[in-house]
Amino acid sequence: MNKSIIITGLLIFVLAVLSPFWFNFITTTEAAPEPELLGKAKDAEKCVLDKYDMRANHMSLLDEWRDSVVRDADRQYKAANGNMFNMSLSTGEKSCLGCHEDKTKFCDKCHTYTSVDPYCWECHTNPKDLAQGD
Amino acid sequence: MMKKSKRSFLKVAGIAAMGLGASSAINFASSDAQVSTHKKKAKNKEALSAHRWGMVIDTNKITHEIVENIVEACHKEHNVPDFNHEVDTKKYPKTRAVNHKQEIKWIWEEHFHYAFPDKEDEFLAERFHDLPFLVVCNHCKNAPCTKACPTQATFKREDGIVIMDYHRCIGCRFCMAACPFGARSFNFRDPRPFIEDTVPQFPTRTKGVVEKCNFCAERLALGKQPHCVEASHGAIVVGDLENPESEIRELLSEHYTIRRKQSLGTEPSVYYIM
Numbered sequence: 001m002n003k004s005i006i007i008t009g010l011l012i013f014v015l016a017v018l019s020p021f022w023f024n025f026i027t028t029t030e031a032a033p034e035p036e037l038l039g040k041a042k043d044a045e046k047c048v049l050d051k052y053d054m055r056a057n058h059m060s061l062l063d064e065w066r067d068s069v070v071r072d073a074d075r076q077y078k079a080a081n082g083n084m085f086n087m088s089l090s091t092g093e094k095s096c097l098g099c100h101e102d103k104t105k106f107c108d109k110c111h112t113y114t115s116v117d118p119y120c121w122e123c124h125t126n127p128k129d130l131a132q133g134d
Numbered sequence: 135m136m137k138k139s140k141r142s143f144l145k146v147a148g149i150a151a152m153g154l155g156a157s158s159a160i161n162f163a164s165s166d167a168q169v170s171t172h173k174k175k176a177k178n179k180e181a182l183s184a185h186r187w188g189m190v191i192d193t194n195k196i197t198h199e200i201v202e203n204i205v206e207a208c209h210k211e212h213n214v215p216d217f218n219h220e221v222d223t224k225k226y227p228k229t230r231a232v233n234h235k236q237e238i239k240w241i242w243e244e245h246f247h248y249a250f251p252d253k254e255d256e257f258l259a260e261r262f263h264d265l266p267f268l269v270v271c272n273h274c275k276n277a278p279c280t281k282a283c284p285t286q287a288t289f290k291r292e293d294g295i296v297i298m299d300y301h302r303c304i305g306c307r308f309c310m311a312a313c314p315f316g317a318r319s320f321n322f323r324d325p326r327p328f329i330e331d332t333v334p335q336f337p338t339r340t341k342g343v344v345e346k347c348n349f350c351a352e353r354l355a356l357g358k359q360p361h362c363v364e365a366s367h368g369a370i371v372v373g374d375l376e377n378p379e380s381e382i383r384e385l386l387s388e389h390y391t392i393r394r395k396q397s398l399g400t401e402p403s404v405y406y407i408m
Binding site: 066067068070071072073074075076077078079087090091092119122123124125127130 | 176177178291292293299300301334335336337338351
C-alpha cells in the first residue's frame with residue numbers, strides 16, 4: 001500500500017521538477033530574434049568592435065563613451081578597424097543610430113525579447129520618431 | 135610527523151613571494167592595456183578650447199528683444215520645456231495640470247536688484263531699474279554645487295565649465311540649495327510633453343534630474359560659439375579668461391565690469407560690462 005503511494009508521489013514530484021523541460025517540449029518556442037542590419041550598417045559590415053565583442057559588451061562601451069564625452073570632452077573614438085566614430089547614441093551620421101537607422105528593428109528587437117528595458121530613450125531621442133511626430 | 139628544515143621552508147617562502155610579485159606585475163601590465171585603450175579617444179579637431187571659459191555680457195548692448203531671442207534660441211536648442219506650451223493630449227493623455235513654480239530655465243531675464251542684491255545703492259542710476267539683465271549659470275571657479283553633489287553628477291570640467299552628467303543625477307537637489315544664483319532647475323515631471331519641437335541634436339531630460347546651462351559644451355566641441363553668443367548681436371562674448379591675449383580679457387581690461395554676488399567667493403566666470 002505504502003509503496004504505491006510513495007511511487008506515485010515520487011512520479012508527481014519528478015514531473016513537477018522537470019516541468020520546464022516538458023513544458024518546452026510540448027510548446028513551440030521562438031528562436032531568439034536577430035537584430036536586423038539595414039542601410040549603412042549592412043554595408044559597413046563591421047561595427048566599432050567585433051561582432052561578438054559588440055554583442056556582449058555594447059553596454060559597457062556606451063558607458064565608457066558617456067564618461068568620455070561628458071567628463072573629458074573626448075568625442076571621437078577610433079575603432080579597431082581604424083574607422084572614426086562619434087561617441088554619441090543618436091546624434092549625427094557617425095553615431096550609433098546614424099548607422100543603425102531603425103531602432104525598433106535593431107535595439108528593441110533583442111531588448112524586448114530578453115525583457116531588457118534600458119532607460120536610454122527617456123532622454124535620448126530617436127531621430128526617426130521625431131521626424132514622424134511632426 | 136614530517137619535520138621541515140629551515141632550508142626547505144625558506145625555499146617555499148621564496149617561491150610564494152615570487153608568485154605575489156608576479157600577480158602585481160600582471161596587474162601592472164593590464165593597467166597598461168587600459169592606458170592604450172584610452173588613446174583611442176580624442177577631441178574633435180575643430181573643437182574650441184580654453185583653460186577657463188568665461189563670458190562677458192555687455193549690458194549697454196542688451197535690449198528686451200535681444201534677451202527674448204537669446205532665451206528662445208537657448209531653450210529651443212537644448213529642449214528646455216516651456217510649461218506654457220499646450221500639451222498634445224493625444225500623444226500624452228495623462229498629463230497633470232501645470233505648476234508654474236516648477237519652471238525650468240537655463241538663461242533668463244532678471245531685474246538689477248535681483249541679479250545684484252549686494253550692489254543696490256540708495257540712489258541707483260535710473261536706467262538700471264528697467265535694464266534687462268541676462269542671468270545664467272556662472273560656471274564659478276569655486277563652484278559650490280559641485281561640492282554639494284553626492285554623486286559627482288555635477289562637476290567642473292578641465293576647461294572650467296561646470297557641467298552635469300544627467301545619467302548620474304539622483305535628483306537630491308543639494309546642488310540647487312548650494313547654488314547662490316538659482317541657476318538650476320529640477321524636473322518635477324517628464325519634460326517631453328512641454329517641448330514644442332524636440333531638437334534631435336540634443337537629448338531631453340527626464341523626470342527627477344536637475345538641469346542647467348552647459349555653456350553649450352556640445353557646440354564648443356564642434357568649433358561653434360554658444361547659442362546665446364550667436365543670438366546676441368555682439369552683446370555676449372565668450373573666451374578664455376586665463377589667456378591674457380584673448381578677446382574677453384581685452385574687454386575686461388577696457389571696461390568696468392561687475393559679477394554677481396562676488397562677496398560669496400564663488401568666483402563667477404560671467405562678467406557684466408556696466
